[in-house]
Amino acid sequence: xxxxxxxxKVEGKKKFQFREVSYNLSMHPLKFALWLFIVAIxxxxxxxxxxxxxxxxxxxxxxxxxxxxxxxxxxxxxxxSATMHWAxxxxxxxxxxxxxIAIITTFLLGMxxxxxxxxxxxxxxxxxxxxxxxxxxxxxxxxxxxTGLHGLHLISGLIYLGIVLWATFAxxxxxxxxxxxxxxxxxxxxxxxxxxxxxxxxxxxHAN
Amino acid sequence: xATHIHNESASIDALHHEHTQEHAHEHEHHxxxxxxxKYIFSEDHKIISKQFLITGLFWAxxxxxxxxxxxLQLGFPEMKLEFLRPLLGTWINETGKLDPNFYLALVTxxxxxxxxxxxxxxxxxxxxxxxxxxxxxxxxxxxxFLNMLSYWFFFASSVVMFISLFVExxxxxxxxxxxxxLSALPQAMPGSGxxxxxxxxxxxxxxxxxxxxxxxxxxxxxxxxxxxxxxARLPLTIWAFFVTAVLGLLSFPVLFAAALLLxxxxxxxxxxxxxxxxxxxxxxxxxxxxxxxxxxLFWFLGHPEVYIVLxxxxxxxxxxIATNARKPIFGYKAMVGSILGIGFLSFIVWAHHMFTSxxxxxxxxxxxxxxxxxAVPSAVKAFNYITTLWRGNIIFTPxxxxxxxxxxxxxxxxxxxxxxxxxxxxxxxxxxxFVVAHFHLVMGSASFFGxxxxxxxxxxxxxxxxxxxxxxxxxxxxTFIGVYLxxxxxxxxxxxxxxxxxxxxxxxxxxKSFVDLNAFMSVAAIIAFSAQLxxxxxxxxxxxxxxxxxxxxxxxxxxxxxxxxxxxHGNWIGDIxxxxxxxxxxxxxxxxxxxxxxxxPQNIPLYQTPHSNLPHEQELAKIQEAExxxxxxxxG
Numbered sequence: 019x020x021x022x023x024x025x026x027k028v029e030g031k032k033k034f035q036f037r038e039v040s041y042n043l044s045m046h047p048l049k050f051a052l053w054l055f056i057v058a059i060x061x062x063x064x065x066x067x068x069x070x071x072x073x074x075x076x077x078x079x080x081x082x083x084x085x086x087x088x089x090x091x092x093x094x095x096x097x098x099s100a101t102m103h104w105a106x107x108x109x110x111x112x113x114x115x116x117x118x119i120a121i122i123t124t125f126l127l128g129m130x131x132x133x134x135x136x137x138x139x140x141x142x143x144x145x146x147x148x149x150x151x152x153x154x155x156x157x158x159x160x161x162x163x164x165t166g167l168h169g170l171h172l173i174s175g176l177i178y179l180g181i182v183l184w185a186t187f188a189x190x191x192x193x194x195x196x197x198x199x200x201x202x203x204x205x206x207x208x209x210x211x212x213x214x215x216x217x218x219x220x221x222x223x224h225a226n
Numbered sequence: 227x228a229t230h231i232h233n234e235s236a237s238i239d240a241l242h243h244e245h246t247q248e249h250a251h252e253h254e255h256h257x258x259x260x261x262x263x264k265y266i267f268s269e270d271h272k273i274i275s276k277q278f279l280i281t282g283l284f285w286a287x288x289x290x291x292x293x294x295x296x297x298l299q300l301g302f303p304e305m306k307l308e309f310l311r312p313l314l315g316t317w318i319n320e321t322g323k324l325d326p327n328f329y330l331a332l333v334t335x336x337x338x339x340x341x342x343x344x345x346x347x348x349x350x351x352x353x354x355x356x357x358x359x360x361x362x363x364x365x366x367x368x369x370x371f372l373n374m375l376s377y378w379f380f381f382a383s384s385v386v387m388f389i390s391l392f393v394e395x396x397x398x399x400x401x402x403x404x405x406x407x408l409s410a411l412p413q414a415m416p417g418s419g420x421x422x423x424x425x426x427x428x429x430x431x432x433x434x435x436x437x438x439x440x441x442x443x444x445x446x447x448x449x450x451x452x453x454x455x456x457x458a459r460l461p462l463t464i465w466a467f468f469v470t471a472v473l474g475l476l477s478f479p480v481l482f483a484a485a486l487l488l489x490x491x492x493x494x495x496x497x498x499x500x501x502x503x504x505x506x507x508x509x510x511x512x513x514x515x516x517x518x519x520x521x522x523l524f525w526f527l528g529h530p531e532v533y534i535v536l537x538x539x540x541x542x543x544x545x546x547i548a549t550n551a552r553k554p555i556f557g558y559k560a561m562v563g564s565i566l567g568i569g570f571l572s573f574i575v576w577a578h579h580m581f582t583s584x585x586x587x588x589x590x591x592x593x594x595x596x597x598x599x600x601a602v603p604s605a606v607k608a609f610n611y612i613t614t615l616w617r618g619n620i621i622f623t624p625x626x627x628x629x630x631x632x633x634x635x636x637x638x639x640x641x642x643x644x645x646x647x648x649x650x651x652x653x654x655x656x657x658x659x660f661v662v663a664h665f666h667l668v669m670g671s672a673s674f675f676g677x678x679x680x681x682x683x684x685x686x687x688x689x690x691x692x693x694x695x696x697x698x699x700x701x702x703x704x705t706f707i708g709v710y711l712x713x714x715x716x717x718x719x720x721x722x723x724x725x726x727x728x729x730x731x732x733x734x735x736x737x738k739s740f741v742d743l744n745a746f747m748s749v750a751a752i753i754a755f756s757a758q759l760x761x762x763x764x765x766x767x768x769x770x771x772x773x774x775x776x777x778x779x780x781x782x783x784x785x786x787x788x789x790x791x792x793x794x795h796g797n798w799i800g801d802i803x804x805x806x807x808x809x810x811x812x813x814x815x816x817x818x819x820x821x822x823x824x825x826x827p828q829n830i831p832l833y834q835t836p837h838s839n840l841p842h843e844q845e846l847a848k849i850q851e852a853e854x855x856x857x858x859x860x861x862g
Contacts, residue, residue: 045449047446050448057476064480065484073519076518150496150497155514
């Protein structure tokens, strides 16, 4: 603990840092690693959406209406981002009860989103748009791939939320230990944003 | 708000402090870990690096052996290969010849193994893991746990790929690029069956491993550098590993996407890559897919992958050449700039692998233009190596020989890249042995030389013992000459139009002329492969029986040589050294007046070397001295 005191003293002087491990960024290494992971996911989906465009340009492309329920699911995921932010603010203000409620709400909204995506799949099948088989066209398959893989990532987000919820109950998330909830919020907002990107992408491109 | 953020970061710091102090504590008391935690499921970057190395060398041996087998077929098509039956079983058919399907599987596996398992995991995995924490002054990687996972995903991927060698229909056989439709239709050929499925599973695991590793490398380099280790003072090895990790992070997810769509096409009946195919006289239901789409996705990874393989080798070479020429690396900033330039350009040239896929010739010219620009940063690197060697006080250690060999291979292989990058010339040369010769010199052999150089150079740090130099010299000369004798004649065969991946050329009148040359190349390949056995012996013998290494055997400046000979978990006993200068203060004039010989390590403050400092360093020396004095006061 002596070292820590020195570190604080020195930080007051703003001139040098005396730390065993000096962070060269103000960001915690784990949080930075999470951002890098997000970069990898972005490249992953960038590959699919550019493949979509390349493939579409070659013709033989089935045109169909996007299921209306996707608008609803987009709304749900936007609201879940808001409740996630509420959770973060509650943690910051040390309002632990609010924090728990907010995380549980976010979790439930995430589940609802997944259910609505599943409804969208059912609507697609009802319209005769299939993932695979002899009646399938890449145009439909891509839609299933994009929503499905986003759904898988969202499930990973739900697991993450569950872990943070457990940590909250264990008293490991509060005003002075925000790393967990911060990282979880970053990931959750990213997943929401990713869906909005995919949805807007589909809206613009699906009927070209 | 501001104070709040301050509090928060302080509390994270506090956490981290506890953590690192725990580590230091552990280290000082030589807390014994169980065998399994220490050597198998280890989170120590040095152990993980050795795990990558040993696994990589295993694959290198297997990949090399495969090349010997198909070289036998190519060089001596009439030869009876009965003696291989104990090894290959029914892959040697009744007439005593290699089964043609197995030949295709061999070239496919050779490519996959060498590119991914040896030169990506074996090279980056070993040296990024070993050198990043040791050279930037960190106790370990940012996350030891993810690092451990990275190795075990690679291990799982290796196991799956190894199993695929033993399935009845053989391993994947559609070429290492696994283009659909061949790879997408299990009924297309034996190698498209279970072997191909296992290939996809294995590569998916491999991609996860690479991403976990890469995220860790980038985070560690950015976040965990010791005091004074600014980006401008990073050794070039670290720059190379860093950019390599960035390339991997950006390109491997794209390969993962391509592989997923391929898996859907293979197993779930989608048609992303398939359209209007007749197979065995039967029409497939798949409509609307595009095989060219796969090529775009694959080469968006595939081209950066070339540099993922090569850049670490170039970084290792920069370090070894500067150390053993006893000279500062020539043009440090230009070297960093060219690494960044190559890294950037590698993402916008992928379509030069597809000039013959029917692309718009105008688009082809754009990709040709971008491709040829890569010659500029590459030439900068080649010239900087040569100018570093120029009038240096060269010490020919085996590592140095292999590094100089790399420069040679990089140049002679790079020159033909200018020919192939030209979209008009490529239409003639595409898929001939010219391409095979080109990439085996510039990417395969050069990177392999970098890897071997790295092993010779850092062996003392890894195992605390020296490798035998004489065996190293024999290994070098046989390999160097062997490699050139194999791949130089290959260019002529390529110009003569020999297509790659053919089982045999005896059936074609046009290809009768090069029978002797093919036999000659095969003999050279066998000699070059045998030379690797000398290396294998040297490696394992020296690990246990080698001469004990001094702390800094090569008189090197970088931080790893300030750590104990056999560093424990945590690398340094006591404080991590602080960095005061760049890594290349070799043969600095007047260093003897300061009490140094021909090298001044990075952890020596400038104020201790008043005679050898350059004018601008004198200023910096004063600042460093004031800082250190202040710090001493605080610590007491």
